Amino acid sequence: PRMVVAGFGNVLRGDDGFGVEVVRRLQEEGSAPAGTVLLEVGTGGIALAQELLTPCQRLVVVDAMTRGGAPGSLYVVQVEGVEPARSIDMHMAVPARALGLAQVLGALPPEVFLVGCEPASTDDLTMELSPCVNVAVDSALAAVQTLLRRAHG
Numbered sequence: 001p002r003m004v005v006a007g008f009g010n011v012l013r014g015d016d017g018f019g020v021e022v023v024r025r026l027q028e029e030g031s032a033p034a035g036t037v038l039l040e041v042g043t044g045g046i047a048l049a050q051e052l053l054t055p056c057q058r059l060v061v062v063d064a065m066t067r068g069g070a071p072g073s074l075y076v077v078q079v080e081g082v083e084p085a086r087s088i089d090m091h092m093a094v095p096a097r098a099l100g101l102a103q104v105l106g107a108l109p110p111e112v113f114l115v116g117c118e119p120a121s122t123d124d125l126t127m128e129l130s131p132c133v134n135v136a137v138d139s140a141l142a143a144v145q146t147l148l149r150r151a152h153g
Contacts, residue, residue, distance in 0.1 A: 001057035003148055004109070005032065006039045006048045008063040008095050014126045015071075015119030015133045019062035022115070022140045029141075033148050045098025052107040059109045060147050061095045062140060064133075065116025072132030073118040074139045076147075078111070115143050 007023030010016045023038050032038060037056070041048050052059065065075055079099070095114070102108045117140060120130035129137070 002035045002037070002055070003033070003058045003060070004037045004039060004048070004051055004056050005060045005062065005144055005148070006041045006051075006095070006098075008041050008043070008045075008061065010043050010122075011127055012125060013122045014124045014128065015117070015130055016064050016122040017127065018064045018117045018119065018129065018133055018137065018140075021129060021137055022062045022144065025137060025141055026144065031145065036148055041094075041098070043094060045094045045101065048095075048098040049101040049105065049107065052102045052109065053105065055107070056109045058111040058113070058147070060113045060115060060144055061099075062115045062144065063095055064119040064122060065114070067116070067118060069118040070132075071118050071120035071130065072136045074136050074143065075114070075116040075118075076143050077114045077116070079114060113147050115140050115147070 007019035009019040011020050020040050023040050026032050027038050117133055117136045
């Protein structure tokens with residue numbers, strides 16, 4: 001089955017670059033199952049909507065998510081509909097718009113998951129992740145791998 005992993009975020013804003021970093025690490029490891037598309041979406045959701053025009057079974061969105069947990073907390077959420085993605089938090093605005101666009105185009109995959117990390121800081125102009133979020137990248141890699149493998153089962 002074809003699967004898409006989409007990393008969102010602004011790599012110039014510290015922890016906001018979490019999603020992009022996770023996708024880059026997946027690319028470096030080369031460990032994603034065959035048929036997996038790894039997409040560095042960054043801050044523009046249109047690329048994802050375009051990618052989804054080719055049908056896929058499962059989409060995993062990776063992004064910083066502000067939900068009030070301790071910085072570095074990892075969240076894995078299955079999205080039942082596009083609206084909840086928008087209400088989860090402000091940070092998810094770009095992914096939610098991309099998913100909304102995909103829905104309008106009739107291109108939303110049957111299974112959509114969010115893998116999010118609570119940022120420590122997204123206000124500093126830096127390309128470095130904070131230490132706790134950097135640690136969470138490893139957990140996120142494991143979570144994404146699990147989601148991808150489960151789709152093959």
